[in-house]
Amino acid sequence: MSSPPSKHMAAVVPAKGQPLTVEERSTPTCGPKEVLIEVHAVALNPVDHVQRDLGWFLDEYPAIVGSDLAGIVVSNGSENSSSTPKPRTRVIAFGSAFLHRGQPDYGALQRYVVVSEDSVAALPDSYSFAEGSMFPMAAVVTWNAWFWAGLSIEPISLSEKKGILIWGASSSMGAFAVQTAKLLGYTVYATASSQHHAYLETLGAARVFDYKRDSVSADIVGAAEEEGLSIEVGLHATGSQQTSIDVMSRLAKNSQAKLAIAPLLDKDAKIPDNVQTAFVQPPASPTAREERMSWVFGTWLREHLAAKQLVASPHIKIVPGGLQAANQALDELKAGVSCTKLVLEL
Numbered sequence: 001m002s003s004p005p006s007k008h009m010a011a012v013v014p015a016k017g018q019p020l021t022v023e024e025r026s027t028p029t030c031g032p033k034e035v036l037i038e039v040h041a042v043a044l045n046p047v048d049h050v051q052r053d054l055g056w057f058l059d060e061y062p063a064i065v066g067s068d069l070a071g072i073v074v075s076n077g078s079e080n081s082s083s084t085p086k087p088r089t090r091v092i093a094f095g096s097a098f099l100h101r102g103q104p105d106y107g108a109l110q111r112y113v114v115v116s117e118d119s120v121a122a123l124p125d126s127y128s129f130a131e132g133s134m135f136p137m138a139a140v141v142t143w144n145a146w147f148w149a150g151l152s153i154e155p156i157s158l159s160e161k162k163g164i165l166i167w168g169a170s171s172s173m174g175a176f177a178v179q180t181a182k183l184l185g186y187t188v189y190a191t192a193s194s195q196h197h198a199y200l201e202t203l204g205a206a207r208v209f210d211y212k213r214d215s216v217s218a219d220i221v222g223a224a225e226e227e228g229l230s231i232e233v234g235l236h237a238t239g240s241q242q243t244s245i246d247v248m249s250r251l252a253k254n255s256q257a258k259l260a261i262a263p264l265l266d267k268d269a270k271i272p273d274n275v276q277t278a279f280v281q282p283p284a285s286p287t288a289r290e291e292r293m294s295w296v297f298g299t300w301l302r303e304h305l306a307a308k309q310l311v312a313s314p315h316i317k318i319v320p321g322g323l324q325a326a327n328q329a330l331d332e333l334k335a336g337v338s339c340t341k342l343v344l345e346l
Contacts, residue, residue: 037095041129044329058102064103066095067094070092071090092120142173149260152184155185162187162231163188166189174237176313187206189207256275257276260277
């Protein structure tokens with residue numbers, strides 16, 4: 001692959017609360033344990049418009065946000081491991097704009113981005129770049145949740161009759177969590193609007209409940225009791241935290257339930273003694289975080305993508321216009337989408 005150009009286009013946050021501006025910037029070089037990627041698709045997440053509008057986890061400006069990307073490796077760092085994808089390889093990557101606090105070289109919304117080598121996985125030809133861009137953050141959040149909850153990376157036996165509750169399963173994190181929980185051998189209970197139930201069942205949900213029903217708590221608990229199912233672990237992706245907390249408390253009964261929460265915990269939520277909650281985040285130790293990410297991307301995602309065991313979900317919507325459409329796409333996401341992932345193609 002030829003050398004990257006000295007400059008490239010990027011969607012930049014010029015100041016707190018200001019719309020993104022598309023401008024030219026110098027193309028970075030990667031550090032010893034990093035990879036330079038030519039970006040072909042960026043999937044958008046709520047944290048992206050929060051960072052743009054509120055300056056969350058941004059230390060200085062100009063900044064570049066965005067985390068979910070797919071593209072082609074351009075160059076490797078001098079200390080990359082032998083297993084790190086090499087130049088010309090199609091990859092997905094987690095360009096962590098919030099871990100790097102908006103440092104311009106690391107945000108996904110640009111043509112060339114620097115990514116830590118532990119956050120890159122090869123993307124088979126069976127997935128488009130747009131589809132591939134939908135996996136990274138969902139995988140990071142879901143696996144951090146499962147590790148916090150104490151789940152094993154090895155599938156359990158179906159005879160154990162254990163379940164997992166995914167609250168807000170039509171979101172990208174929820175849909176990915178459904179798939180991983182199913183692959184781990186759990187019976188998956190999920191919540192979503194009724195129009196998305198059939199779709200989530202195709203991803204592996206055994207039962208899907210309408211969170212809008214007043215009886216949703218009783219419906220879930222009753223179904224679990226009827227099936228003799230033990231549900232002590234849950235992931236809250238979106239929706240009413242208090243309701244999901246209360247359901248986990250009823251499911252756990254006299255045992256201890258664990259509910260991982262992807263958004264920030266509602267400060268007004270009332271937590272029963274038999275429910276443990278935590279905001280999903282990576283390990284605090286840099287070494288532990290590197291080991292975790294290396295396993296998620298270098299082992300689990302690589303193997304399951306190669307085996308075509310993962311579906312890019314929820315439904316993909318390509319927002320035309322590339323970087324020039326970034327503000328429009330973020331505004332659309334902020335206004336609310338349902339069972340839809342917005343993606344920009346560069």
